[in-house]
Amino acid sequence: MTGVQERATSEGTRRPTRQRAAVAAVLADTDEFRSAQELHALLREGGDKVGLATVYRNLQAMAADGEIDMLRTDEGEAVYRACSTGHHHHLVCRVCGRTVEVEGPTVEAWATRVSAEHGFTEVRHTLEIFGTCATCSR
């Protein structure tokens, strides 16, 4: 049901296709979070003809495999970004969308401790902070 496997880093049995590569390519070109529709448009501009549904499918698959990061904007739209190395969290401005990457040894430790206290294993967590950045709150 959840699609989450025991070995989260496994790639499953997905086939390499031109479209999949194209999606991965645009994603690798920007360090910003982009929506599926934006990525689809970018592919079009770049001359790669890929169906919108295919873009959605690939993004989901890649996100499920942990190859890319996915989060929701304040409006509920899903946005994706190439997974940079290292675990970190995001501080997102809800006005201009600017994203700051932050690390939190504190949080990591806390999450681990709390999980252990409740007997949970194989833990993973997501933490997003939304606010108004200095420029936008002026």
Next chain:
Amino acid sequence: MTGVQERATSEGTRRPTRQRAAVAAVLADTDEFRSAQELHALLREGGDKVGLATVYRNLQAMAADGEIDMLRTDEGEAVYRACSTGHHHHLVCRVCGRTVEVEGPTVEAWATRVSAEHGFTEVRHTLEIFGTCATCSR
């Protein structure tokens, strides 16, 4: 566009209506996060006839005024909760779905500090921990 005013705590010039009161009432009855549609259904069951659009409008207005909390589920659906209840996070078992509510003063403090360091204001955060619970892991 964003609807965020300079005086965030102001109530603006909104009129007290039967519908608004009804929405506030159901919301006050549960300490869980509920979607607009769920709340609308609850109102129906309770005999209060309130239009769906009205529920949406009131929830938005109340959230904008900071009277209630609003956040997005993993699927992008907006869910609301009466503001008074304590803020907590969830530890979810990805196998059986069991959910444990956990509090984290540590995390709260950390999030606040990090946000401030980057000049962010009006911050809110979401944190979910996924893992395998003791029962399911063996």
Next chain:
DNA sequence: ATCTCAAATGAGAACGATTGTCAAAATCCT
């Protein structure tokens, strides 16, 4: 109590992101 006017409501249409459908095309395996 009545009148007036802006704000609020309700019903349903409209919208936008995402998902489902299914025949055609691509890939893998032998």
Next chain:
DNA sequence: AGGATTTTGACAATCGTTCTCATTTGAGAT
């Protein structure tokens, strides 16, 4: 090459949410 299987693409369908606009309601003046 040949057949099974996955992936794709075009478009219909869904679903949450927002918009439209005629009608109702609340607040203050008369």
